Amino acid sequence: MEVYLERENKKRNLKFTGTAKELLEKLGINEAAVLVIRDKELITLDEKIKEKDKIKVVSVVSGG
Amino acid sequence: MNCSKCLQKAVFSSPALCKNHFLAYFESKVKETIQKYKLLPNKKIKLVVACSGGKDSTVALYLLNKWGYKPTALAIDEGIKGYRPHTLLDLQKFCRENKIPLQIYSFQKEFGASLDKILKKLGGHPCYACGILRRYLLNQKSRSFDVIATGHNLDDESQSILMNLCNGNLALSANLGPKTGAFSHKKFTERIKPLYFCSEKEVMAYSLLKEFEVSYHECPYAYLSFRGKVRDGLNELELSEKNVNERLVKNFIGLLPAIRKKYSSAKEPQACRICGEAGRQEICRACQIVEQLVGNKTTVLKQQTSC
Numbered sequence: 322m323e324v325y326l327e328r329e330n331k332k333r334n335l336k337f338t339g340t341a342k343e344l345l346e347k348l349g350i351n352e353a354a355v356l357v358i359r360d361k362e363l364i365t366l367d368e369k370i371k372e373k374d375k376i377k378v379v380s381v382v383s384g385g
Numbered sequence: 386m387n388c389s390k391c392l393q394k395a396v397f398s399s400p401a402l403c404k405n406h407f408l409a410y411f412e413s414k415v416k417e418t419i420q421k422y423k424l425l426p427n428k429k430i431k432l433v434v435a436c437s438g439g440k441d442s443t444v445a446l447y448l449l450n451k452w453g454y455k456p457t458a459l460a461i462d463e464g465i466k467g468y469r470p471h472t473l474l475d476l477q478k479f480c481r482e483n484k485i486p487l488q489i490y491s492f493q494k495e496f497g498a499s500l501d502k503i504l505k506k507l508g509g510h511p512c513y514a515c516g517i518l519r520r521y522l523l524n525q526k527s528r529s530f531d532v533i534a535t536g537h538n539l540d541d542e543s544q545s546i547l548m549n550l551c552n553g554n555l556a557l558s559a560n561l562g563p564k565t566g567a568f569s570h571k572k573f574t575e576r577i578k579p580l581y582f583c584s585e586k587e588v589m590a591y592s593l594l595k596e597f598e599v600s601y602h603e604c605p606y607a608y609l610s611f612r613g614k615v616r617d618g619l620n621e622l623e624l625s626e627k628n629v630n631e632r633l634v635k636n637f638i639g640l641l642p643a644i645r646k647k648y649s650s651a652k653e654p655q656a657c658r659i660c661g662e663a664g665r666q667e668i669c670r671a672c673q674i675v676e677q678l679v680g681n682k683t684t685v686l687k688q689q690t691s692c
Contacts, residue, residue, distance in 0.1 A: 328603070363404075366398055379593070381586045383601045
């Protein structure tokens with residue numbers, strides 16, 4: 322699956338199935354500081370993610 | 386997870402809400418803050434919104450405009466290469482599309498140098514000079530308005546509370562709260578924070594769901610800031626201590642009247658000897674920076690009187 326980490330402006334390809342929460346844990350990302358988007362839709366952390374999904378992880382921190 | 390109010394799929398976890406219910410929840414939270422703290426007593430008030438082109442101030446600007454307060458947007462171009470030009474372009478587009486008047490003032494024009502140049506010449510912490518000069522211009526350029534609204538959110542506020550405590554600067558905390566100011570002064574425009582009880586995550590979700598074309602990037606100097614470290618620490622804490630930011634802010638509001646009482650008798654602001662703006666010292670901190678920058682008091686006087 323493809324994960325785009327917006328804050329780092331990096332794409333990562335990895336083998337993963339599980340929930341969005343588990344994905345963040347695998348990536349070592351604090352769930353309190355991000356939102357997860359699948360195919361342009363915001364999803365909650367209990368959502369199951371499939372191998373073919375395109376995921377974007379957006380940091381809620383922005384500005385100065 | 387389904388929406389707690391209908392059978393639709395939730396887009397937000399806490400509270401669990403679908404898109405439509407989240408948008409309604411967010412807007413009613415902002416409306417309640419405005420009403421409860423009497424931030425905007427009527428729609429005749431002359432309102433300016435301090436904007437950066439980022440999500441928080443754009444959300445505040447959008448809602449205040451939507452609710453008929455006829456805001457003007459006011460932006461400060463500090464001169465941060467690779468960052469501010471993009472956010473200002475987003476802001477210009479947003480204001481054009483929503484028919485909102487926009488005023489932009491720059492450090493370069495007002496102080497003779499961009500923030501990047503100031504830091505190159507003076508060194509020091511970026512947020513120090515930036516914060517002082519930005520607040521100075523926002524205050525000065527908003528003088529023809531009754532109120533200035535900012536996009537500060539719940540997370541910003543809890544960070545400020547902790548930072549002031551850590552720095553032993555409780556007097557600064559007297560100026561926090563949904564409506565700032567332990568005292569009023571003719572040279573200080575009253576500041577309000579309509580997003581005061583909205584978490585940064587909620588503001589981001591609202592902005593994404595409304596598909597605002599705003600920059601979600603961070604200021605390149607932010608990683609150096611104490612605020613950034615406090616923010617990261619609070620976000621770590623949030624994992625085990627739910628709603629830690631909300632708890633901090635709500636408990637702080639309970640203490641705020643006592644803090645304001647303690648500091649309301651503090652020394653009245655005085656007119657800066659150079660620019661005439663209100664400050665705590667004989668020469669305000671903005672003029673002190675400009676003085677260091679040009680290294681010549683006469684030039685400073687000339688520059689400041691032309692503002």
